[in-house]
Amino acid sequence: MFQRALAVTALLSIGLPAYAGDDWSMQIRARNPAFDPGAEWINKEYKPLPASEVTKKWDICVLFPHTKDPYYIAMTYGSVTEAEDKGLSMSVYAAGGYTELPTQISQMEDCITRGADAIMIVAISATGLNRTISVGAKKGVPLAITGGEVDSDDVAARALGNWFDSGRIAGEYLNKLHPVGSEPVKVLWMAGPEGPNWSVDSAEGFVKTVEGNNAIEVVKVIWGEPGKASQIPLIEDALLTYPDIKYIGGIAPAIEGGVQVLKEKGRQDIQLIASYMTPETEAALREGTVLGVVTDYTAAQARIAIDQLVRILEGKEVDADVDTGFAMIDASNVDTYDRSLSLAPVGWDPYFRVD
Numbered sequence: 001m002f003q004r005a006l007a008v009t010a011l012l013s014i015g016l017p018a019y020a021g022d023d024w025s026m027q028i029r030a031r032n033p034a035f036d037p038g039a040e041w042i043n044k045e046y047k048p049l050p051a052s053e054v055t056k057k058w059d060i061c062v063l064f065p066h067t068k069d070p071y072y073i074a075m076t077y078g079s080v081t082e083a084e085d086k087g088l089s090m091s092v093y094a095a096g097g098y099t100e101l102p103t104q105i106s107q108m109e110d111c112i113t114r115g116a117d118a119i120m121i122v123a124i125s126a127t128g129l130n131r132t133i134s135v136g137a138k139k140g141v142p143l144a145i146t147g148g149e150v151d152s153d154d155v156a157a158r159a160l161g162n163w164f165d166s167g168r169i170a171g172e173y174l175n176k177l178h179p180v181g182s183e184p185v186k187v188l189w190m191a192g193p194e195g196p197n198w199s200v201d202s203a204e205g206f207v208k209t210v211e212g213n214n215a216i217e218v219v220k221v222i223w224g225e226p227g228k229a230s231q232i233p234l235i236e237d238a239l240l241t242y243p244d245i246k247y248i249g250g251i252a253p254a255i256e257g258g259v260q261v262l263k264e265k266g267r268q269d270i271q272l273i274a275s276y277m278t279p280e281t282e283a284a285l286r287e288g289t290v291l292g293v294v295t296d297y298t299a300a301q302a303r304i305a306i307d308q309l310v311r312i313l314e315g316k317e318v319d320a321d322v323d324t325g326f327a328m329i330d331a332s333n334v335d336t337y338d339r340s341l342s343l344a345p346v347g348w349d350p351y352f353r354v355d
Contacts, residue, residue, distance in 0.1 A: 025046060028045075028325070030321060034319075035153075046304060063111070065123075065124045069226070069278065076302075118156075120305045124195065125195055157309060158305075159324060160296070161297070163199070167201070167202040171210045174210060174216055183215065184215050186217045187218050193223065193224070193225060231256075235257055249274075251275055252274045252277065259290065274290060276298070277296075279346070294327070295337075296326050
């Protein structure tokens with residue numbers, strides 16, 4: 001059993017949001033002009049457009065890399081819940097994995113061709129969808145991104161945290177546990193897929209945050225498909241190469257797999273930190289087999305992105321550039337944080353169409 005007594009919490013300055021059922025709100029950061037890197041981020045409360053102000057049954061396409069894991073189930077939950085609350089029509093499409101960029105492009109093209117009013121996307125590639133995004137924008141189809149950045153000037157709205165902060169918060173957490181000059185520890189970082197901006201940014205955030213600390217050595221950053229089955233052999237191989245590591249950090253499927261591998265090998269000397277939350281990592285945190293989990297408020301991100309699109313379609317005032325932030329959940333706050341910000345309810349059965 002890991003040291004649950006350790007309680008070091010690293011939060012963004014915006015703090016933990018409030019969120020309650022259909023009448024929800026949360027603390028975010030927004031900047032105006034939107035997407036302007038020189039604009040100041042302003043802390044504020046995000047409140048969705050009331051259903052009474054939605055004048056049309058807008059048709060929205062939602063595009064995900066896949067829906068194979070609980071992260072995207074949480075995204076699906078946030079999307080369809082907001083669509084139902086607002087009386088929208090919605091279809092959720094999965095490309096089949098992070099290698100399936102042509103499929104996601106085709107799905108976006110189909111949405112535009114059939115006359116969807118707007119598109120929400122977690123993009124497989126930072127640049128690979130730019131041409132199709134531009135086609136949609138020219139046809140008046142606004143696109144909101146969440147889950148990860150894309151490098152396109154034709155994005156209408158964004159609702160996501162800066163994934164650099166995901167790694168940064170994990171790094172700050174370790175820096176507090178192992179300050180400069182303390183006994184050195186070695187860390188393995190399981191970064192996930194190498195193509196999307198979110199995984200690259202998260203890995204960079206972690207490495208840059210700990211690189212000035214002589215008590216922490218990142219022995220390897222390992223890239224790989226973000227599924228538990230893919231991550232387990234990577235961890236097993238890494239343990240053979242780096243048997244003296246003390247921490248494994250990174251994407252949730254790797255940490256889920258890490259729980260299994262460490263249990264099988266009896267390695268209670270290695271602790272685990274996840275860079276985003278799933279029900280399995282949260283359960284392991286409660287059990288003490290995971291030390292900490294960073295959350296990006298996955299479900300709330302999706303709800304905000306849908307609300308942004310509806311505001312744009314309705315011609316309403318909109319915070320088009322929203323940073324939802326990240327927070328570390330550990331033994332100190334796992335029993336008090338608002339789970340509905342991050343995950344679908346226990347027992348929720350996913351569905352992918354709202355009429």
